[in-house]
Amino acid sequence: MAVTGSSGTVGRALVPFLTTGGHRVIRLVRHAPAGEDEHGRSGARGDQRRWDPSAPGPDLLDGVDAVVHLAGASIAGRFTAAHKTAIRDSRIEPTRRLAETAARSGVRTFVSASAIGIYGADRGDEVLTEASARGTGFLADVVADWEAASRVDGPRVAQVRTGIVQTPAGGALRLQRPLFAAGLGGRLGSGEQWLSWIGIDDLVDVYHRALLDETLVGPVNAVAPEPVNGRVYAQTLAHVLHRPALLPTPTLGPRLLLGKEGAEEMALASQRVEPAALGSQHQFRHPTLEAALRHVLGR
Numbered sequence: 001m002a003v004t005g006s007s008g009t010v011g012r013a014l015v016p017f018l019t020t021g022g023h024r025v026i027r028l029v030r031h032a033p034a035g036e037d038e039h040g041r042s043g044a045r046g047d048q049r050r051w052d053p054s055a056p057g058p059d060l061l062d063g064v065d066a067v068v069h070l071a072g073a074s075i076a077g078r079f080t081a082a083h084k085t086a087i088r089d090s091r092i093e094p095t096r097r098l099a100e101t102a103a104r105s106g107v108r109t110f111v112s113a114s115a116i117g118i119y120g121a122d123r124g125d126e127v128l129t130e131a132s133a134r135g136t137g138f139l140a141d142v143v144a145d146w147e148a149a150s151r152v153d154g155p156r157v158a159q160v161r162t163g164i165v166q167t168p169a170g171g172a173l174r175l176q177r178p179l180f181a182a183g184l185g186g187r188l189g190s191g192e193q194w195l196s197w198i199g200i201d202d203l204v205d206v207y208h209r210a211l212l213d214e215t216l217v218g219p220v221n222a223v224a225p226e227p228v229n230g231r232v233y234a235q236t237l238a239h240v241l242h243r244p245a246l247l248p249t250p251t252l253g254p255r256l257l258l259g260k261e262g263a264e265e266m267a268l269a270s271q272r273v274e275p276a277a278l279g280s281q282h283q284f285r286h287p288t289l290e291a292a293l294r295h296v297l298g299r
Helices: 009-020 081-089 092-105 138-150 171-181 200-212 230-240 252-267 289-297
Strands: 002-004 026-029 048-050 066-069 109-115 122-128 156-162 164-166 197-199 218-222 270-273
Touching (some): 092 138, 138 156, 156 200, 164 171, 164 289, 171 289
Parallel strands (some): 002 026
16 A cells, blocks of 8 residues: 555554554655666665655556545644645645556545535534534635545545644644643633544554445544543643643633634634444544543653
């Protein structure tokens, strides 16, 4: 199988899991692949192939039966016009071109990253499943177009709508852990916003299942079964780190850092998402937030 975005937070966890499980993984990279021949051919030796997102080579996916597409610019940062363009341009057309290449190459399974941002920034207490209507806003628009770009005839296509990933290697936890460890953490804003999270190991399991389970088609919510609000999240993280959570962060902070739009769509977003497509029989390694945090933080 082939994987894009293998150097990202999810890719660094997923690729070793797949290789130790006996799968041959070809990493699609944008730099010169290790072992590339003197002619720079894309079908180079080793476990890497050069991938041009704007024009994938016709032989890029030769011999590949499944693709996991994780690549895309980070959404973290102030929502300037340039940043929003980078978020969109790194996802829509590269996904469309890669999916079309997969279809032409006879790839059987195409699994694309996606995000719960498709549900919009604030849906109140509504329980959101894969059948729920999409929301509004910049991220909802991007994710909707991103998913549409992955839909091609031929392969079985699944879109993994990822929640807030719990890992100290990246994302929100990487930023929050030092603050909480220093006793400076607390709820963000009112603390009433819903956080739909997932531990990194459970996310890897969802991708693995999406690759192998022929019944998973279309969007799949990759979130733990027990979302929490921001107040509970802060209390739980502080408890795991044996620190207080007494210093709430005013909403002004995220707005200064991310801009009004970025703060509302990321830091202050409220989405109560249920992993309905995975089914009640899906076994989560860490279904509760405390268990997940203790695992990833070694506590």
